[in-house]
Amino acid sequence: MSSSIIFLDNGATSYPKPEEVYAFMDSFYRRAGVNPGRSGYDLCLEAGEVLEGTRKQMTRFFNGTDPNRLCFGYNSTDALNLALWGLLDEGDHAVTTMVEHNSVLRPLYHLARDRKVELDIVPFDENGFVDPDEIEKRFKPNTKVVALNHASNVIGTIQPIRETGRRCRNRGIVFVADTSQSAGKIPVDMEADFIDVLCFTGHKSLLGPMGIGGLYVREGVEVRQTRAGGTGVRSAQKSHLEEYPYRMEFGTPNLPGIAGLHAGVKWIESKGLDAIHHQEMALAEKLVAGLREIPGVILYCLKDLRDHISVLSFNVEGMDASDVGTMLDVDHNIACRTGLHCAPLVHEHLGSDKLHGAVRFGIGPFNTEAHIDAAIKAVQEIASTRKR
Numbered sequence: 001m002s003s004s005i006i007f008l009d010n011g012a013t014s015y016p017k018p019e020e021v022y023a024f025m026d027s028f029y030r031r032a033g034v035n036p037g038r039s040g041y042d043l044c045l046e047a048g049e050v051l052e053g054t055r056k057q058m059t060r061f062f063n064g065t066d067p068n069r070l071c072f073g074y075n076s077t078d079a080l081n082l083a084l085w086g087l088l089d090e091g092d093h094a095v096t097t098m099v100e101h102n103s104v105l106r107p108l109y110h111l112a113r114d115r116k117v118e119l120d121i122v123p124f125d126e127n128g129f130v131d132p133d134e135i136e137k138r139f140k141p142n143t144k145v146v147a148l149n150h151a152s153n154v155i156g157t158i159q160p161i162r163e164t165g166r167r168c169r170n171r172g173i174v175f176v177a178d179t180s181q182s183a184g185k186i187p188v189d190m191e192a193d194f195i196d197v198l199c200f201t202g203h204k205s206l207l208g209p210m211g212i213g214g215l216y217v218r219e220g221v222e223v224r225q226t227r228a229g230g231t232g233v234r235s236a237q238k239s240h241l242e243e244y245p246y247r248m249e250f251g252t253p254n255l256p257g258i259a260g261l262h263a264g265v266k267w268i269e270s271k272g273l274d275a276i277h278h279q280e281m282a283l284a285e286k287l288v289a290g291l292r293e294i295p296g297v298i299l300y301c302l303k304d305l306r307d308h309i310s311v312l313s314f315n316v317e318g319m320d321a322s323d324v325g326t327m328l329d330v331d332h333n334i335a336c337r338t339g340l341h342c343a344p345l346v347h348e349h350l351g352s353d354k355l356h357g358a359v360r361f362g363i364g365p366f367n368t369e370a371h372i373d374a375a376i377k378a379v380q381e382i383a384s385t386r387k388r
């Protein structure tokens with residue numbers, strides 16, 4: 001980690017990565033950084049083994065059934081765009097929620113504008129949870145898609161994806177899950193959670209590098225391709241291939257990214273998801289307990305930490321969130337994230353939009369108790385300077 005910085009911005013991206021991630025990306029890309037699946041020479045075969053091996057690994061990780069349905073893209077924004085534009089047509093209705101990130105909201109707003117897709121946006125309750133019954137109440141004969149964030153990148157609440165997925169499956173509605181914050185922290189299970197399209201990003205809790213992510217499309221769910229290009233297969237054909245994974249993959253893949261993702265997920269599996277989550281949540285409990293004691297600190301949806309991941313937001317009464325962030329950085333060398341966190345409806349619903357958002361801490365597997373102590377002390381000092 002860079003000198004003495006205390007990195008509490010793991011909701012944005014995980015940093016640092018396990019040493020194994022840096023080491024494997026470097027050694028593999030030096031040795032076999034060539035186009036996979038395009039030729040038959042040895043290096044190409046080795047590159048292909050890492051590509052296909054990671055497809056299988058990620059399919060297992062999400063409890064999918066067919067590795068060919070695991071398609072790599074850049075990140076979850078890319079995957080969500082592919083999914084939503086490939087599923088929704090004129091006259092369709094989609095349901096989503098106020099916990100969503102702009103990577104869901106903006107494609108849906110654009111679909112409403114460009115394809116006249118009807119949109120319903122369900123609020124969350126005072127503790128930050130969306131009620132699956134409220135989602136179901138919005139179902140109409142033309143409802144095609146429900147898109148739900150598994151874990152909020154602002155308030156850290158884990159949404160009831162299984163109950164939502166079950167309701168969608170019963171009605172033949174395609175359930176799209178945004179697992180950007182949850183994958184790598186808590187189990188995400190295609191089968192048990194009734195997920196039809198799972199979108200993931202590699203650089204957050206999966207501990208891979210930036211620029212790799214993807215989607216898993218359940219068998220029987222048809223996502224139309226919205227791009228076309230080279231796949232390295234059947235090049236004389238005029239149209240892009242229909243079969244998975246080619247249907248959702250376009251051009252040269254991010255092979256070093258895939259190698260890093262492979263090493264990140266291998267590291268997670270060696271430690272165990274539960275152990276990582278438990279360790280992070282113990283730190284989150286300590287942090288919330290400390291923040292709760294500080295006069296003037298406003299915590300959002302943190303009555304208790306059941307069904308939470310280790311991402312949390314707060315404000316200091318009478319202070320702008322960005323000023324608090326600057327003081328944490330400049331005076332205390334603590335990295336956090338302030339503002340609306342690309343999730344404007346969360347802040348609108350909490351009323352924190354009027355304070356220009358909130359301050360967010362995201363705890364990762366390399367944070368320690370000393371980091372948490374330092375963060376609490378820093379917020380204490382900052383809050384003591386507020387004008388009353």
Ligand SMILES: Cc1ncc(COP(=O)(O)O)c(C=O)c1O
Nearest residue numbers: 075076077101103153180181201
């Ligand atoms: C809940 C959620 N969805 C989607 C995204 C988008 O991820 P990426 O920028 O990797 O595409 C993020 C990133 O902050 C997120 O937290």
